[in-house]
Amino acid sequence: MRKSPLFFAAAVLLASLSAHAQNTGNIRYKWHDGQGLMHFSDSLTAEAMKYGYDLVNDRGLVVQHVPRQLTPEERIAANKLAAEQAAKQRAAQEIASAEAQMLAAYPDEASYKLSLQQQLDTIDQQIHTTQINLRSQEKALTDLLGRAADLENAKTPVPKFLVDSIAQQRTIVTEQRNALQHEQALRTQTVQLQAKQLARYREIKAAQAQPTE
Template sequence: MAFSALLAALLLAAGSAHAAMYRWVDGNGRVHYSDTLPSSYQKNGAAEMNKQGNIIRRTQSEAERRAEAERQSEQKRLLQEQNKQAQLDRALTSTYTTEAEIDLARDRALEHHKLAIKGAEIRGKAVDANLADLRTRIAQIEKAGRKVGEGLTEQLEQATREQQELKRTIQSNEEAMEKVREKYAADKVRFVELSGKQ
């Protein structure tokens, strides 16, 4: 009864003005009614009511606004992914007509990396031979009790750096080849899926 009287008094006090009536709950769980929403409670959300005490609009809490923003962001991300996949599908079906064509494209893409690896391996053999020769000469000089010249030390360091760089080149191309194989394998699977849908 007291609650109804309070609500009626608040509604009468509002008169015929167009000011909104708000309902909010404080930190102790008490319900409050007012024609203005305290700024300290705006982040917690509130309900705007009409003169009859019916809720006409609900203000979202900060947590609800955050959750809504995250939901919209996720929806946008999913839509972008769907659009990107549709674009990739169109490119796939317009580029290839058979699975064999995909295999041919994969082999062409791998050829560049194979040549880079072969070139690095050939050069690597020459560098390895040079390093072996340099180390033999340095060992002979040290065995004779003489000092190794700066030029010879620099040649050894340079050859060692080149050997390491060639190993990196081989490794990076092998990794790239694996990615190429994975990409074309995935393209092939998707092509078969799309072909089955048509």
């Protein structure tokens, strides 16, 4: 029959306590119950494990404290807290690693500022391209609307293909305008982010420049 992990954990705990007892003399178990009353026992009881207990040697000194068993809800909360702490530690390590790589790639402020400017230049080039495309699409829409207006002025019905072309062109123009707004917003956000990045770069460099005791 396959034994559960709890069985092995209990076996390990009992073996540890047995070894500890051999090294420290006679061991008794002391604990407080749910009403706060103190108990002593020569053997480990379920109640002691429930509330947590102290191992007391033959001189009455506490040689080890074993915390109480956690409830399933408490174990879930403890595991969640441990996972959150581990995630924070990983994030801090990743930031430290990224900052170390940044300092290695840009040993002085001038080189770092140049890299930041290159990022902005890339966004500016994309904005310029979008603006050119938008003007071209707006002109195409204007031409289509002009053709439709000429037909209407001539009392000639506007053909369906022209109506459909105007609707399609309006959609293209709207998409281009939205893209331009997004790129401009991205540039603004990038400028704000770069200001913080540059301040952090200067802070790290200043810390490096301080003499170590």
